[in-house]
Amino acid sequence: MTRDELKAEMLRHLQYSFGKDPAHAQVRDWRMALSMAVRDRIVEPWFAATRATYSGQHKRVYYLSLEFLIGRLLEDAIVNLGLGQAAREACAALDLDFEAVMTDEPDAALGNGGLGRLAACFLDSLSTLSIPAHGYGIRYEHGLFKQSFHEGRQVEQAEDWLNQPHAWEFERAESSYEIGFWGEVEEKDGRAIWHPGDAVLARAYDTPVIGWQGRWANTLRLWGAKPTKLFDLARFNTGDFTAAAQPEEAARTISRVLYPDDTTDAGRELRLKQEYFFAAASIRDILRRYTSEYDDIRRLPHKVAIQLNDTHPAIAGPELVRILHDEHGLAFDEAVQIASATLNYTNHTLLPEALERWSEGLMRHLLPRHMRLIEQIDDWHARTTKGRTLSAIDQGSVKMGELSFMLANRVNGVSALHTGLMKKTVFAELDRLHPDRIVNQTNGVTPRRWLLACNPGLSGLVTETIGTGWEDDLERLGQLDPHVSDAGFRARFAAVKRANKAHLSDWIGREMGISVDPDAMFDVQIKRIHEYKRQLMNVLDVIATWHAMRGEPGLDWVPRVKIFGGKAAPGYQTAKEIIRLINDVATVVNSDPAIGDRLKVVYPPNYNVSMAERLIPAADLSEQISTAGKEASGTGNMKFALNGAPTIGTLDGANVEIRERVGAGNFFLFGLTAEEAMARREVPDHAGRAIAASPELAQAIAHLERGTFSPGEPDRYRHLAQILRHHDYFLVCSDFAAYHAKQRAVDAVFRDRDAWVAMAARNTARSGWFSSDRTIRSYAAEIWDVTPVEVGPGA
Numbered sequence: 143m144t145r146d147e148l149k150a151e152m153l154r155h156l157q158y159s160f161g162k163d164p165a166h167a168q169v170r171d172w173r174m175a176l177s178m179a180v181r182d183r184i185v186e187p188w189f190a191a192t193r194a195t196y197s198g199q200h201k202r203v204y205y206l207s208l209e210f211l212i213g214r215l216l217e218d219a220i221v222n223l224g225l226g227q228a229a230r231e232a233c234a235a236l237d238l239d240f241e242a243v244m245t246d247e248p249d250a251a252l253g254n255g256g257l258g259r260l261a262a263c264f265l266d267s268l269s270t271l272s273i274p275a276h277g278y279g280i281r282y283e284h285g286l287f288k289q290s291f292h293e294g295r296q297v298e299q300a301e302d303w304l305n306q307p308h309a310w311e312f313e314r315a316e317s318s319y320e321i322g323f324w325g326e327v328e329e330k331d332g333r334a335i336w337h338p339g340d341a342v343l344a345r346a347y348d349t350p351v352i353g354w355q356g357r358w359a360n361t362l363r364l365w366g367a368k369p370t371k372l373f374d375l376a377r378f379n380t381g382d383f384t385a386a387a388q389p390e391e392a393a394r395t396i397s398r399v400l401y402p403d404d405t406t407d408a409g410r411e412l413r414l415k416q417e418y419f420f421a422a423a424s425i426r427d428i429l430r431r432y433t434s435e436y437d438d439i440r441r442l443p444h445k446v447a448i449q450l451n452d453t454h455p456a457i458a459g460p461e462l463v464r465i466l467h468d469e470h471g472l473a474f475d476e477a478v479q480i481a482s483a484t485l486n487y488t489n490h491t492l493l494p495e496a497l498e499r500w501s502e503g504l505m506r507h508l509l510p511r512h513m514r515l516i517e518q519i520d521d522w523h524a525r526t527t528k529g530r531t532l533s534a535i536d537q538g539s540v541k542m543g544e545l546s547f548m549l550a551n552r553v554n555g556v557s558a559l560h561t562g563l564m565k566k567t568v569f570a571e572l573d574r575l576h577p578d579r580i581v582n583q584t585n586g587v588t589p590r591r592w593l594l595a596c597n598p599g600l601s602g603l604v605t606e607t608i609g610t611g612w613e614d615d616l617e618r619l620g621q622l623d624p625h626v627s628d629a630g631f632r633a634r635f636a637a638v639k640r641a642n643k644a645h646l647s648d649w650i651g652r653e654m655g656i657s658v659d660p661d662a663m664f665d666v667q668i669k670r671i672h673e674y675k676r677q678l679m680n681v682l683d684v685i686a687t688w689h690a691m692r693g694e695p696g697l698d699w700v701p702r703v704k705i706f707g708g709k710a711a712p713g714y715q716t717a718k719e720i721i722r723l724i725n726d727v728a729t730v731v732n733s734d735p736a737i738g739d740r741l742k743v744v745y746p747p748n749y750n751v752s753m754a755e756r757l758i759p760a761a762d763l764s765e766q767i768s769t770a771g772k773e774a775s776g777t778g779n780m781k782f783a784l785n786g787a788p789t790i791g792t793l794d795g796a797n798v799e800i801r802e803r804v805g806a807g808n809f810f811l812f813g814l815t816a817e818e819a820m821a822r823r824e825v826p827d828h829a830g831r832a833i834a835a836s837p838e839l840a841q842a843i844a845h846l847e848r849g850t851f852s853p854g855e856p857d858r859y860r861h862l863a864q865i866l867r868h869h870d871y872f873l874v875c876s877d878f879a880a881y882h883a884k885q886r887a888v889d890a891v892f893r894d895r896d897a898w899v900a901m902a903a904r905n906t907a908r909s910g911w912f913s914s915d916r917t918i919r920s921y922a923a924e925i926w927d928v929t930p931v932e933v934g935p936g937a
């Protein structure tokens with residue numbers, strides 16, 4: 143598509159799709175017009191993919207996830223369709239600011255963090271690999287809350303991405319299902335019939351997911367809740383307006399908002415209603431499509447593979463058994479066998495508080511038939527494994543991890559270390575009963591968004607050096623390795639990073655009024671705020687460095703900009719205290735004349751996918767400092783390595799595999815291993831001992847306790863200091879000295895520009911394996927037993 147064709151299409155949509163006179167059009171109108179013009183190019187490959195799947199009777203993958211952290215879609219579509227240049231030139235020809243048009247789109251923030259973003263990367267790779275697949279989720283009216291800071295504290299506001307036309311979805315009124323809740327179960331001639339007490343309508347909204355070079359497009363189907371009963375006109379006419387609208391309100395509540403917790407199982411009824419609502423609608427839709435093509439329901443596993451993204455969709459298992467048994471009349475055991483040959487489950491965390499357990503009472507009240515079936519499934523498992531000792535029902539609650547495991551064909555962890563720990567800890571007994579069920583599938587990220595689109599400078603240098611083709615065959619980046627010893631290549635690599643840092647410095651200056659030196663080291667920690675991710679250890683390092691700089695101003699310190707980004711779950715008080723501390727420390731350090739430009743702390747509010755795309759290409763150092771054994775994988779770590787930012791990190795999650803692939807010499811390792819951490823936690827007063835052994839740490843904690851960063855309220859951080867001294871479950875104190883010393887080692891390498899650039903370039907060259915294309919190829923071969931559909935050349 144040429145510039146002029148695209149320009150003409152934009153003008154046509156502006157005038158005829160949006161009825162806007164070009165003379166009066168706003169940025170938003172132009173952005174929508176461009177989106178429509180680009181979307182038109184997606185529809186054909188989308189139809190072709192659907193037709194090819196039906197005609198080839200290909201096996202389908204269904205990815206069920208309560209979260210899809212998509213971000214913006216316009217640039218992603220433009221990049222995948224190879225329309226980058228045409229779009230830039232068309233906008234220039236229309237005298238539009240391209241950056242303004244691109245950043246006008248709101249993020250689709252339908253997720254909390256890692257799990258949701260992984261699902262989005264997986265959809266991009268499934269389409270790029272032309273594997274027939276659907277993503278199923280919820281069309282939240284309000285995604286993850288907007289974060290702002292008021293006097294350093296996190297303040298949450300409702301996110302409202304849908305308060306403007308959404309360019310990328312197609313409403314499918316014809317695809318709606320009634321989803322029941324509550325009610326009774328009638329036992330009649332040996333059969334159970336569930337009579338729900340109430341119901342809502344699940345309506346489908348489809349978003350096409352275009353793959354690299356537009357060769358294939360799959361569908362993301364998100365369910366929106368609608369009332370089954372129309373507006374109550376009679377009530378309205380009696381003047382009881384709210385009652386008249388009540389059915390609508392009650393229904394919409396189910397898909398109104400994303401739960402903002404990413405580690406604590408709130409156990410709220412509405413959350414379970416959300417989980418059942420989308421799981422049941424998805425299973426209905428999957429079986430409708432299957433029975434429209436095939437008439438033997440017993441062959442379902444041959445044509446359908448379902449992936450449960452953690453336990454949040456786990457109720458889909460009992461729902462599938464219910465329909466096969468209660469509606470298709472299969473014997474119970476056969477229904478369970480077919481279901482468990484179709485279902486697969488991915489675990490994303492070992493944190494006990496994140497493992498979902500639903501009270502039996504709530505489950506029986508909301509889903510009476512399912513609770514009965516869960517008991518029968520538990521029984522079936524005990525019968526078929528002689529594993530009486532193990533049950534999915536325990537002390538009055540249903541353990542969704544165990545239930546998902548029992549009903550799964552394959553169960554996987556998301557990094558080699560995590561999968562190993564799953565076998566040794568939470569699923570040890572089940573692993574013993576089913577030794578071949580747990581497999582590892584190390585996470586990955588899509589190189590289209592996380593390199594090609596967000597870092598055009600580096601992508602250009604890569605293509606210049608090794609040609610194209612790496613975009614969907616990322617291990618080709620390995621061909622860069624020999625070039626690292628070429629000074630010219632290193633100079634160009636350094637220039638790209640410097641330009642990205644200058645671009646970010648301008649943005650930080652504009653958005654936050656803080657001036658940062660683009661030649662300083664940009665040291666970045668961006669992720670959800672959580673004690674196990676140890677942002678607290680990072681800010682203690684800032685305090686110790688600040689204190690040392692004031693103590694020895696004459697030393698030749700390596701200037702640093704510490705960049706933080708991340709939201710805390712609204713109910714997670716300690717995480718909110720950590721946010722406030724980072725902001726309070728920033729206030730003191732950034733205005734300290736004794737420090738000047740040598741140390742700056744920057745914490746832009748409302749970290750999201752689009753901000754990650756802005757920060758990661760400009761990063762020098764990637765902070766992956768979680769307590770070993772706690773971060774299942776991490777995916778930000780992969781994005782940083784890909785964009786030429788070496789890691790300072792622990793042997794946790796996928797850090798282990800990143801270090802193996804980039805080489806120990808290109809990774810700043812520190813800290814206790816997972817085993818050592820478990821042992822250290824048993825040492826009495828382990829924190830006290832560490833504090834006694836590290837003057838820097840003792841000093842930093844003393845600053846917290848004397849209110850150095852909260853002059854108006856000296857006791858503000860006494861609680862955090864208490865946690866450190868007397869609990870420190872996440873071993874901040876025990877790992878601090880090693881971390882602080884390793885930061886000095888980082889300084890030493892950073893001083894030697896050539897050595898640093900070589901290290902950074904080797905990280906890029908050697909992290910091709912962390913493409914989500916590799917991950918999806920592995921799921922396809924080891925779990926789903928599907929193969930890509932052969933397709934033509936594409937866009």
Ligand SMILES: CCc1ccc([C@H](C)CC(=O)N[C@@H]2O[C@H](CO)[C@@H](O)[C@H](O)[C@H]2O)cc1
Nearest residue numbers: 256257404405406407490496773774775776
């Ligand atoms: C019940 C509340 C809740 C909500 C979300 C979650 C997610 C599992 C948390 C999550 O996002 N886990 C992250 O998943 C990533 C993708 O696999 C991993 O890379 C991260 O290490 C893991 O923390 C747990 C509990």
